[in-house]
Amino acid sequence: MASDASANPTEQISRFWTDMMAQMGQAAAHAGMPGGATNGRQPAPAYDDAAKSMQRAFFDAMAKYFDEFMRSEQFLEHMKQTMDQSIAMKKMMDDFLIKTQTTMQSPVRGDVEDLAHLLRGIEERLFDRIDRLENKVAAVEDRQGAGRDAKASGASRSEKSTTSPRNAKKR
Amino acid sequence: MTNATMSNPFMSMLPPTPAMFMPTFEGFVERMAAMPRVMETAGKVKVGATPHDVIYSEDKLRVLHYQSDIPKAHATPLVLCFALVNRPYILDLLPHKSVVRRFLDAGFDVFLVDWGEPSQNDRHLTIEHYVCRYMHNVMSRVAEFTEQEQVSLLGYCMGGTLSAMYTSLHPEMVKNLILMAAPVDWAERDALLVQWTDPKYYDVDAIIDAYGNAPPHVLQGAFALLKPMANFVEKYVGFYERMNDEKFVEEFTAMETWGNDNIPVAGETFRQFVKDCFQKNLLSQGKMKLGTKRIDLSNITCPVLNLMASNDHLVTCGQSAPFNDLVGSRDRKAITFRAGHIGLSVSSRAHKELWPNVCEWLGERSEKI
Missing domain, CATH: 1.10.287 (Helix Hairpins)
Incomplete structure (x- = not known):
């Protein structure tokens, strides 16, 4: 303001x-x-x-x-200019270093970041698959538990119903 | 005394008699002589010294479990979650200025999330990663470790905002929620940080694209500049005047250690926080999204305690107070305490007057052993 x-x-x-x-x-x-x-x-x-x-x-x-x-407008404008200049300076330095390192055939930060990005992608996909598998296992366990419950209640109505392994794991 | 000195108080400063300067000179000599003792005291200061184990770690994150000789009185564990800016040991700065110890003394089982220092390879971490993945894993691990279904959560500053987001997404995990100087509503444009992050002057995309992570020196500089006189002048004048006081030197050194122990903020997290919160104020409007999940603060139904600092220059009360109206909880309370942003956790008055009340509030709402 x-x-x-x-x-x-x-x-x-x-x-x-x-x-x-x-x-x-x-x-x-x-x-x-x-x-x-x-x-x-x-x-x-x-x-x-x-x-x-x-x-x-x-x-x-x-x-x-x-x-x-x-x-004040003065300060905010000055802050913006300073930041723009420091960003331009940083980019210039980065470009220079990348060019130098590339010429020297050595890996640059971008290469390492690409690698990290790939690993992160693999990790995300693995997490997704694990989540889906967990959900599937939970659904199967619930169905098994429900089946056992029905069987137990059918065989002897006086017996207490069993808890599914998944629910038993919950505190 | 002349008429001039009677009417003009500045005139009384003028007679430069040697006697007038002697006490000042003596004071200076005395302080210089005390320098080796000051250095020795400063060297001995140990921050974050409450004994702890690490019960969980993931990437850079660690969860500290504090030990205490005091028997536990409450079964519900308490997780402390600090901001992603600076280190979390401000909550355990010194034994007599430790929020952790106040809770331990009140019989709570206390855990602290140490987010660690993100490197350039962590620049892609988003708020979704922190809230939906890290925080959820921490809460699940603490629940498992303590054999409890629910955990109490205390979030400080940006950590409070993350805690509020987490609680809205996983209300089943949180028994009680305490926010401490946590911003949730940026509608009020008076705060200096809000003005500085105005999109007209602050291009967060350019900064993050260039630097990767939000650079710690920029963040520290900005925070210090919010109160330039206090941080660049008064602080040192105060230190000079009280450097004979060993306890003061110890506390000053501890605060300086923490204040200068800055860490970067993961780039994408910083980008999203500035854009969605500071610039668009999406959180309080229920429009903020983490991945595909929308954050609706009205999902929070657990007891809520909102602690605010009346002299907070970083997170104004206007940014925290609306939280209690946005949640769905019936049991909610707000306390505005006369302190600054950091004073809320380290001031002597807060430890005497505020924290015993907070412990009592939490104790009444926690499972007993």
Whole structure:
């Protein structure tokens, strides 16, 4: 989302600077920074508090500024350009290395990836077949179990029905 | 004191008496003298130290089973699933900042999914591989190992999104679902990451086509840039100010170790996550597909606990909160805790106030031994 504040950079910086100084001034004033409290060896605690408050105000102002900036059209465009350039650079490097390695008759990353892709395809097909086989076995076991149940209940109605091996495996 | 210094607080900083700078100088000398001790403490820090066995491994993935002297009180096991970005030991960072230990202390049988580091040959792994294959195998293995029919699942960050997807596809396997700072709805466009991944500026296809996997340095840089002052300035100022505190140094080093221990994300997974989630927001609309299977979050009917961090800059509450309205569960609860994205798992306050409540919630919904 682009911010309208990006129109005039000078105005933007001066607004940020004024805001930040105002916030730091307020923080110092709130902490009651005494002007002549530094005569002793240890600074007055109020001085420390004021310095910390001003530091906090500075960090907060900067964080707010960065957050606004990182949402601006300027930043997003710059990010895109940087990324495009780094991708172009990466491609150029890759092309160069591939050409060099190919000339040297050595395998390149693409070859290894092709191999991995082939293996992955074999693996996927094996998994599919195992899944199908599992389903078939389950169906056969269920049918056998149902047959046994029917037989058992037919032979002796008082006996408890048996559980199929597949169901028995389930906890 | 002059009138000028009375009215203008900045004037009070001006008198440069030597006495004014002495304490600062002394503090500096003291810290420099402490350097060898700091280095020694930092060198001793051991992250992810809770004892564990590996009960299952597949490709790069490992499932860790944590050991504890505390007797088990709950039969239902708990599986922790972290994001594919960074390492999962953030959930077991240090003994006193370990979510794993909180659950062990509460009598749970705890397992953690370590996805491992994908290489270039894993660039083809999709979300379908992670959810339908790896996660299902992990859940089945844990169920078999513990002789339970169902398993409780806790997903953190992107791991929470994957856990939600898994639960919607296999509701029969999940006893309870806890999401922790997990994004499910990207309709709110205010979040910085959502703006950065806008298709107008972010060509995920070009990045993945060029790099194969999502490069870890790019991901880490982007995450750090979300809070530049906090990550590049305040953190080090804070370290300088507190480097005399041994416990602080230990925690700082542990966090830095984890923060810089980045791993790439499998290319196709990253591509799909950015496109379907960040750019098209398909998950919350029930339109996201893993292979041929459509993810319908209303299939989730188990008890749900949705943990959100109010100061989360990475996953805003607006991205997590809609989850409770999208599921079909009747027993659902949301907790918004005052912490950041990582603070949810490592802050002292979270370990004192949040995790005991989470353990209680889960304990009430788990099978007792």
